[in-house]
Amino acid sequence: MQNAGAPRESFLERHRKVLLGLLAVLLFFAAWQAAFLVVPFNPLFISKPNLIAKAFVDLIADGDMLRDLGVSAMPFLYGFVSAAVVGIVVGIVMGWRVRVGYALDPLMTVFYATPLVALAPLVIVFFGVGVSGKAIIIFSLSVFPFIFNAQAGVRAVDRLLINVVRSLGGSEWDLYVKVIVPGVLPYIVAGARIAVGRALIGILVGEFFAASEGIGYAIARFGDLFALDKMFACILAIMVIAIVLTEGIRWAERAAFPWRVGR
């Protein structure tokens, strides 16, 4: 990058990354569509971008997709919000009180290393296929990133800064607003980004397993019906939601905590 600061970069040069990315995505869909000019098309096995787009529009127009997404959103919100609340509180206590940290660290590591998804069948059998079962699966998957990140955030708070604020006569409130919250918050938001991905896994596991509605159920049902265009449309919807959520949080991180960029 020798001409990084040069004033006269061409449009192509400046937007190179975005343009190349866009080009690649367009090429991908074009190749997908064009491939069936050569290869025989079997609608029971694969779909085409134009059919998927049509199914997508149909599902939106019927309101089917929005209804399924709404059904899935409830346990997602319950599970995710309770995971955030519990995880942040436990993590902060573990980071603040050294002995609590000693006591809970190994336990949390064991829980985290365990594929807790494996308990999903049990949770479903016990709590049923409704909101609560799914919410519990989501909670158990997404609570750990919050715990570990809140703990790491508290540990990373600069003790020197605390002493400086105290020495200069800052109140307890100043301590929280000026040192602790700005120190811990970036860690928690980074944890939320990881937790969102895990929560999405949770909702899919819960709905693939046993459900009668919801976006995960829709994908599994369209698969069973060999309605591949609708299935791809739902998969695409999940992909878009996942990208918007993760990249949205990443963007918020960059906007709110610019001093952490590059870590």
Add this chain to the structure above:
Amino acid sequence: MSESRTIKAALASSDELAAPGKSLWHRIEPAALGIGSIVALLVVWELVPRLITLSAGTKLFFTTPSQVAGTLWRLFATGEIWTPLGVSASGFGLGLLLSIVVGLPLGVLIGRSRTLNDMIDPFITAFNATPRLVFLPLVMLWLGLGLWSKVLIVFIGALFPILINTYEGVRNADKVLINVVRSFGAKEWDIARLVVVPNAMPYIIAGLRLAIGRAVLGVVVAEFFGSESGLGVMMVQAAGRYQVDVVFSGLIIFAVLSLALTAMVQILEQRLSRWRPVHVSE
């Protein structure tokens, strides 16, 4: 936190300095508390059904650590576990191997070419953000209930951590070293072999560690929904028959396997980075 300790910590920027004055209890405190809490949890769990009378319905779902241990012992003693374990392990092993074989070279390639990186980046972002589980019904439609749909799910789960970490590591390679090697007439292949890959090794290992977790997750979910045999299938069937102890036994086997593999990777990391003066963290 006492005032004197804070000052010492600030001075030495670590509290290692305070170590000589510590009593025995101070030194073993972290381990004692850590093990203590796990033991306490197990004891309480074991005692619950003895102290409280559980309703008949709850009893159906309840198991104790001693029961789980007994079931684990029985599963291994009778050899009942080996068939499902073997099925799961082969899916896991093949998928992970495939993701390394594909992810490593692709990561190096993307890391070395800016154009290729810019073109593939949207796909990597999209697939990395999406829970790979969403493709499971599709994969089952394509490959059926056998081994290969499991392999594919494990593969797409484990591929991205390896790919992304390899490419991060490659991009962080020392430009000066690359120029030196190139000045001495090295080809792109030599640069990869001599500079780029050794330099990326800590990143690759960190990616591998993530990939193991993803792969275990992949095996579990693939077997829950689309498989005829394996450890996950055993667990689902057990849950349906209210054999909670069998479910927990399977959970423990999965946990021990993933902890053991992660530990192995860590040992490998230490061996491979012995020559390195500064340890590069994740």
